Amino acid sequence: MMRSLWQLRNWRECPVRKLAWVAVVTRLEMFLDALEESQTPDDVQSLVVALRDSYGISNAVYHAVNVGPIPYAALTYTPEWMQYYHDQKFVQVDPVVKGALQKFHPMDWKQLDWSGRGSREFLGEAIAAGVCNQGLSVPIRGPNGQFALFTINDNCSDASWEMFSKEFKRDMMLISHYIHRRVVDIIVPEQDVNRRDLSPRETDSLKYLALGFSRGQISEKLKISEHTLRVYIDSARGKLGALNTIHAVTTAFSRGLISF
C-alpha cells in the first residue's frame, strides 16, 4: 500500500486529490519531527528502515564518510556487505562517494562515471550484494570538514526512477539534513574547548599559506617582517593545537576559521 504512495505525483492536478497530497506532505514532516526527537543510533537506524518502507524503496543509506573519529552508518544493506565494504576500503573506490565529494546537488547514479580502475569490479560486487541499479545520493557537508552521504536505492526502470526521484528529491534533501544533524549530535563526542579565535593577522597568515605562498611572499604582502609572520604562524599553531604548519592550516580551514 505504502509502495503506491509515490504514484500520487499527478494527483495534485486534481483538486479532489489534494488532500492525499497533504498526506504526503505530512509524512515528510512526520519523519523530520521523528528525527529531531531521536536520541540513540538505534533510533536513527529504525527511522532509516521505516523510511525505506514508507517510501517503498529497496534501500536507504546514511553513510558518515567523514564525521567524527569513528565511521558510522545507518542503512538497510546487509551487515556482511557493510563489513566487506569497510574491509576492502571501498570508500576509496566507490564512484558514489567520489562523485558526491564534488557535487552539491543530489545526484542520480546514472550521472556517475563507473569506468574507473576499481569501479567496475566494485559495481559487480555491489550488485551481487543486493545493491540495486537505480540510486539517488545526497551529499551532506557540515563544519569541520564533515562529509556524509544519504542514498536511496531501488530496482526499477529508468522511467519509474526518474518519476520517483523528481517527486521526492526535495524530501530526501531535507531528510538527509535532519539525519546528519541528529547523527552529529549523537556520535560526535564533545566540542573541543580549544575554540579560541584566531587574530586577524593570524587568519591572514594562514590564509595566504593555504593559497600556496611562501613565508617570504606573505611577509611582503602583509608588509611585516618574516620574523613577525613566523610569530603569527606559531601562535596560530599553538591556539589550534596543531602539530605543524600544514596541520594548523588544514585545522583552521576545516573549522571554518579561514576561507579562500
Place this chain on the structure above:
Amino acid sequence: MMRSLWQLRNWRECPVRKLAWVAVVTRLEMFLDALEESQTPDDVQSLVVALRDSYGISNAVYHAVNVGPIPYAALTYTPEWMQYYHDQKFVQVDPVVKGALQKFHPMDWKQLDWSGRGSREFLGEAIAAGVCNQGLSVPIRGPNGQFALFTINDNCSDASWEMFSKEFKRDMMLISHYIHRRVVDIIVPEQDVNRRDLSPRETDSLKYLALGFSRGQISEKLKISEHTLRVYIDSARGKLGALNTIHAVTTAFSRGLISF
C-alpha cells in the same frame, strides 16, 4: 495580504483549511522551480526580492562568502550598506558569518555571540543601515570549500519570529540550496581541466600530511621509504597544480579528494 500568509500555521489543524496549506506548499515549489529556470544574476536577484515580498519579511539575503573568485550577493539591503560592508571588511567581524561557519543547521541570530571585539559596533551600524533585529541564517556548503549564507530578516517580536521561523525554516533550507546551486552555475566560470584523480598512495600521503605528521612519520606508517613518499607528494603537487606542499594539501582538501 501576502504578509498574513504565514499566520496560516495552525490552519492545517482544520480540515477545511488544508487547501490553503496546499497553497503554501505550492508557493515553495513555485520558487524552487523558478530558481531552477533562472539564467542570470538579475533573475536570482529578482527572485530574492519576490521571496521577501511573498513571505512578508523585511529582508532576504544570499551571500556567497566563498564561492568563486569574485564575491557575489543577491539581497534586499541597500547598495550603500553592501558597499560599506565590503569596504570595511565586515565579513571578518560579522558574527553571523563567524557563527554560520561553525554551524550545520539554520541558526537564529539570538543564538549568536554579539560580544566580540568588533561585533557590537558592527551591530550598531547594521541596525542603523536597516538590518532588522530578528534573523535566521542558513549555512550552505558546497564542494571546493564553497561557503555561502542565506538569511531572512525582519523587525518583529521574539514570539512572532519564533513562530515564523519554525513554520518556514524548512522552506528556507530548500530555497537556500536552490539559490546556491543556481548561483554557482552562473558565476563560477569553468571547471578546471586539472581534474585528474590522485592515486590511492598520493591520497594517503596528503591525508597524513593534513593530519600533521612529518614525512618521516608518514613513511613509517605507509611502510615505504621517505624518498618514495616524496615522489607521491611531488606528483600530487603536480597533478593539483599546487605551488608547494601546503597548497597541495589544502587544494586536495577543498576539492574533496582527501578527508580526515
Place this chain on the structure above:
DNA sequence: ACCTCCCTCGCAGTTTCTGGGGAATACCGC
C-alpha cells in the same frame, strides 16, 4: 591600575622540504 591579548621586531641552530637528476616492476587500455 593591572592584566591579557595583539602587533611588531630580532638571533641562532637544527630539521625538514624542494628540485634536479635516474631506474625498476607491474597493470591497464588501445
Place this chain on the structure above:
DNA sequence: GCGGTATTCCCCAGAAACTGCGAGGGAGGT
C-alpha cells in the same frame, strides 16, 4: 605490443621552515 600510469627505490645540494630564546608598545576589559 606499446604508451601511460602506479608503485617502489636511490643520491645530492640548496632553500625553506621549525624550535627556543628575547623585547617593547598599544588597545581593551575587570
